[in-house]
Amino acid sequence: MVEIFSEWLVPVLLIIIPFYGLVKKAKVYEIFIEGAKEGLDVVVRIFPSLLAMLVAIGVxxxxxxxNLLAQILMPFTQKIGMPEELVPLALIRPLSGSGALGIATELMKTYGADSFIGKMASAMYGSTETTFYVLAVYFGAVGIKNIRHSIVSGIFADIVAIISCVFYSRIFF
Amino acid sequence: MMNYIWFFMIAVGIFVGMANGKMSEVSKAIIDSAQSAVTISIGLLGVMALWLGIMKIAEKSGLMDIVAKVLKPVITKIFPEIPKDHPAVSAMIMNISANMLGLGNAATPFGIKAMEYLQELNRKENPSNAMCRFLVINTASIQLIPAVMIGLRASLGAQNPADFVIVSIFSTATALTAGLIFNNFIEKMSIFRE
Structure with a gap:
């Protein structure tokens, strides 16, 4: 069931979205080209932070x-069943989106995109947002300095996301 | 923040490398990593352009409106103190729908707009409970189509690039629910008073 869902997701989106666009009389081809160009910009924008993160993790x-870090955190990671390789990703995810993307990339290159670690890294990246960035952007936009309890709730949600990602990965992968 | 973290990562790595006598491995890793940043980015280029092209069609043809319709009753439930027809509600709905479809670029302007409306209702220096609640939703936003990660996995040779999505959706949904419940508890605590 899960397998069918994920195998079909990409092709089905590729047909449904342009079809819906045509029904709505959108210029699907021109819009596609415009979006594809933005894809180029995204890659260019990600590149420097990807590089910075890959080098840092490589070192x-x-x-x-x-290995040392993994050994220190072993009592905790073992308790929740998290592979130690994913510790750096879990730590960086709430702080930097492109940094986390770099770490996930490095894990998939090292262990393979289809390995348990590779899949779990992808799921972990998708499980939570860059909490600190979101806070800075949204409260910054309206000039709020006292953030009250929002950061505590945000980090709480991040921790729940990481733990449940480990839990669901064990079930589905 | 990232300044210190990044420097700390490299510094710790190099010091530990010195202590372990692994400096030749470390210098090799520096050069190799820099090169693999290039190969990864080039691999990512094609898939990324394809995805964002498709998602642009979704954005422009108003696919977000469908998601928005489903979300409206949920949002008004989560924000009972905001009048149902206040523009803050529709801005929040558009922000959340764009996030769910992985349209980060489209989501941020709606989110900022929503914050401005919420601030108009608030008129205080400190954020209202609703503003904090809206932030929690944004820090744990469910993504139905995480385009970047699907693209990245495809470019790294995954057989089935979208197979992680189900786990992501389940864990974000869990985190969001837990986050909102927890938030309802602590917003009443005296140390976080408005």
Whole structure:
């Protein structure tokens, strides 16, 4: 069931969305081209932070520091059943979206996109938002400085997201 | 914040590398990582352009309106203190629908607009409960189509690039529910008073 859903998701979107656009009399081809150009911009925009993060993680891994960190956090990660390789991703996710994307990329390159770790890294990236960024942008826009309880709730939701991601990954992958 | 974290990651890596006598591995890793940033980005380029092209059609042809219609009753339930026909409600709905479809660029302007409307209702220096609640929804927003990650997985050779989506949706839904319940509890606490 899950397999069918995920296998069909991409092709079905590829037909349904342009079809819906045509029904709504949108210039689907021209709009597509415009969007594709934005895709180019996104990649260009992501590139510097991807590079920065890949280098930092590369250094951490090659030096053995990542292993050290994993060993320190072992009591906690073992308790929730999280593979230690995912610890850096879980820590960076609420702070930097492109940083987390870089770490997830590195994990998939190292262990394979279809490995358990690779899939779980993808799911973890998609499980939560960049809490600190969201807070800064939205409250910054209306000039609010006292953020009250929002950060506590945001981080609480992040922790729940990480733990449930581990839980559901064990069920589905 | 990221400034310190990034520097800290590299500094710790290099010091541990020195202590472990792994400096040649470290220098090799630096060069290799920089190169793989290029190969990854080039691989990502095609899939990303394809996806955002398709998603642009979704945005322009008003697919968001369908999601918005489904969301309206839910949002008015979550924000009982906001009048149902206040523009803040529709701005929040558009923001959340765009987030659900993975249209981050479209979501942010709606979100900021929603915050401005909520602030008009608030008229205080500190954020209202509704504003904090809206933020919690945004920090744990459910993504039905996480276009970037699907593209990235496809470019890294995943057989089935979208197979993680179901887990993401389940865990965000759990986090969102838990986050909102928790938020309702702590917004009444005296240390967080308006």
């Amino acid at each position: 951490l891994r090659a030096s053995g520091a990542l």
